[in-house]
Amino acid sequence: MIPDEPLVLGIETSCDETGVGIVRGHTLLADAVASSVDEHARFGGVVPEVASRAHLEAMVPTIERACETAGIALHDVDAIAVTSGPGLAGALLVGVAAAKSLALALGKPIYGVNHLAAHVAVDQLEHGPLPEPCLALLVSGGHSSLLRVADVTASIEPLGATIDDAAGEAFDKVARLLGLPFPGGPHIDRQAASGSSVAIDFPRGLTSRKDLERHRFDFSFSGLKTAVARWVEARERSGEPVPVADVAASFQEAVCDVLVRKALDAASSEGIEDLLIGGGVAANSRLRAMAEERASALGIRVRVPRPGLCTDNGAMVAALGSSIVSRGHAPSSYDLPADSSLPVTSILAG
Amino acid sequence: MLLAFDTSSPTVTVAVHDGSDVVVELTSAETMRHGEQLAPLVDRALRQVGLEPRDLTALAVGVGPGPFTGLRVGLVSARTMAHVLQVPVYGICSLDVLALEAYESGTVVGPFVVASDARRREVYLASYDEGGARLAGPDVLRPADVDPALAALPVVGEGAALYPEFLVDGRSPLRPSAGWLARCVAEERAELRDPEPLYLRRPDAEIPRAPKPAS
Numbered sequence: 001m002i003p004d005e006p007l008v009l010g011i012e013t014s015c016d017e018t019g020v021g022i023v024r025g026h027t028l029l030a031d032a033v034a035s036s037v038d039e040h041a042r043f044g045g046v047v048p049e050v051a052s053r054a055h056l057e058a059m060v061p062t063i064e065r066a067c068e069t070a071g072i073a074l075h076d077v078d079a080i081a082v083t084s085g086p087g088l089a090g091a092l093l094v095g096v097a098a099a100k101s102l103a104l105a106l107g108k109p110i111y112g113v114n115h116l117a118a119h120v121a122v123d124q125l126e127h128g129p130l131p132e133p134c135l136a137l138l139v140s141g142g143h144s145s146l147l148r149v150a151d152v153t154a155s156i157e158p159l160g161a162t163i164d165d166a167a168g169e170a171f172d173k174v175a176r177l178l179g180l181p182f183p184g185g186p187h188i189d190r191q192a193a194s195g196s197s198v199a200i201d202f203p204r205g206l207t208s209r210k211d212l213e214r215h216r217f218d219f220s221f222s223g224l225k226t227a228v229a230r231w232v233e234a235r236e237r238s239g240e241p242v243p244v245a246d247v248a249a250s251f252q253e254a255v256c257d258v259l260v261r262k263a264l265d266a267a268s269s270e271g272i273e274d275l276l277i278g279g280g281v282a283a284n285s286r287l288r289a290m291a292e293e294r295a296s297a298l299g300i301r302v303r304v305p306r307p308g309l310c311t312d313n314g315a316m317v318a319a320l321g322s323s324i325v326s327r328g329h330a331p332s333s334y335d336l337p338a339d340s341s342l343p344v345t346s347i348l349a350g
Numbered sequence: 351m352l353l354a355f356d357t358s359s360p361t362v363t364v365a366v367h368d369g370s371d372v373v374v375e376l377t378s379a380e381t382m383r384h385g386e387q388l389a390p391l392v393d394r395a396l397r398q399v400g401l402e403p404r405d406l407t408a409l410a411v412g413v414g415p416g417p418f419t420g421l422r423v424g425l426v427s428a429r430t431m432a433h434v435l436q437v438p439v440y441g442i443c444s445l446d447v448l449a450l451e452a453y454e455s456g457t458v459v460g461p462f463v464v465a466s467d468a469r470r471r472e473v474y475l476a477s478y479d480e481g482g483a484r485l486a487g488p489d490v491l492r493p494a495d496v497d498p499a500l501a502a503l504p505v506v507g508e509g510a511a512l513y514p515e516f517l518v519d520g521r522s523p524l525r526p527s528a529g530w531l532a533r534c535v536a537e538e539r540a541e542l543r544d545p546e547p548l549y550l551r552r553p554d555a556e557i558p559r560a561p562k563p564a565s
């Protein structure tokens with residue numbers, strides 16, 4: 001029998017956050033996250049082995065914390081969901097093994113789910129059932145994708161993706177250029193608030209007429225990153241101070257401009273009236289404001305979960321798991337693999 | 351009822367000990383892919399002896415040393431299951447498991463060493479006395495750097511097969527068995543440890559690439 005509002009525990013370990021979330025139907029009960037971000041900061045990026053070690057240490061305490069917050073006992077859960085990919089292979093493996101052990105010891109089904117689909121599904125916890133179809137723009141340190149979501153549990157079609165750096169990676173790299181700490185996103189956002197977004201005209205990747213023919217919904221941020229580096233170097237060479245706030249604001253404007261422009265173009269061309277933005281970069285204040293402003297002119301509604309749900313977390317995995325259980329999909333088996341390059345079309349592992 | 355498993359070698363091994371002896375022991379059909387093979391093996395082992403997970407009263411896990419990725423599969427599984435079942439989980443140095451089997455089955459007489467594959471042209475090594483008790487180690491080192499007095503002793507584990515020019519006197523067993531791991535705990539024949547991995551190496555602290563963008 002399928003419960004109306006299944007109680008699902010979700011585990012997420014695709015990068016440097018150990019996330020354990022618990023939901024009942026679309027109601028969020030707990031979202032415990034342990035992050036190893038501080039251990040990676042001095043390397044300017046996530047060190048996979050450091051992340052994997054941290055996941056092992058954080059797993060049981062984070063499960064305990066989630067259960068305590070939710071006020072449930074593990075034996076109450078109806079199902080376990082876990083990110084089976086994409087992400088860092090060794091990190092994913094810790095979460096998948098933990099989820100299997102939970103499922104096995106509890107005698108409950110396990111669902112291995114796609115991380116990107118989970119970024120979409122999490123919005124249900126805040127704004128209720130997803131409009132279907134909807135268009136999803138997922139932007140983080142690991143991904144930059146445009147997806148057509150017909151059914152978040154069964155049918156997602158990739159329309160475009162980055163051909164080089166992820167948007168969040170560009171934020172990290174530019175932050176480093178400007179001497180701002182890792183992760184760069186929040187620092188760039190803060191600096192940009194006091195800078196001018198039109199001070200420097202940075203390039204918009206893959207927006208020329210020729211590029212649009214082949215890469216209409218794809219992104220490229222490596223040219224932008226290089227342009228910022230050159231601009232900053234030239235400034236330093238000439239002995240002038242680098243206007244950090246202006247560089248941050250102009251860079252951020254270029255990234256957001258391309259993201260929003262392409263997302264709205266995709267929505268319009270697909271005849272979709274709902275745009276959902278997820279992933280860590282969705283926390284960027286300029287991206288939210290620009291998307292809402294331009295979308296409303298086109299009659300497109302924008303949904304963005306609150307920042308805490310945009311970054312990687314266990315609640316998003318639980319949210320997707322809950323939808324999958326409700327729709328009656330068959331669970332995964334105990335030999336479920338962790339797949340670092342799982343395509344977004346593969347929402348539920350067999 | 352004690353459930354034991356080890357994922358420190360290329361083989362996944364699972365066993366159940368009922369307090370008097372090992373009642374089932376299963377070994378993975380394939381090497382590597384620990385994350386895919388461990389849970390199905392545990393499930394099968396329990397079914398074969400008609401047990402439910404809630405019948406278990408303790409867990410034992412090999413804490414390595416061994417390749418990190420596989421090792422963590424065993425450790426996180428043991429810790430998570432123990433948390434759900436509210437039973438204790440005992441860690442055993444995986445080299446001690448090899449040592450007990452070699453000592454009890456008589457493949458070694460007198461002092462000996464255990465050497466396993468540490469990759470990167472190194473071995474994990476520990477030395478044992480004539481009663482099978484660990485004297486030193488485990489350490490990670492190049493075969494050429496093993497103390498000559500130790501290198502001349504009988505060598506249990508895969509180390510001798512991999513580096514016969516340095517570790518000449520190879521003996522069985524080659525890889526840890528969960529049955530012997532279970533005996534280490536049930537009969538208290540080895541040092542009981544916390545379920546903490548024996549990495550023996552720091553993580554490579556190179557500046558990495560960010561995770562692969564999803565397609």
Ligand SMILES: [Zn+2]
Nearest residue numbers: 140142279312
């Ligand atoms: Zn993500």
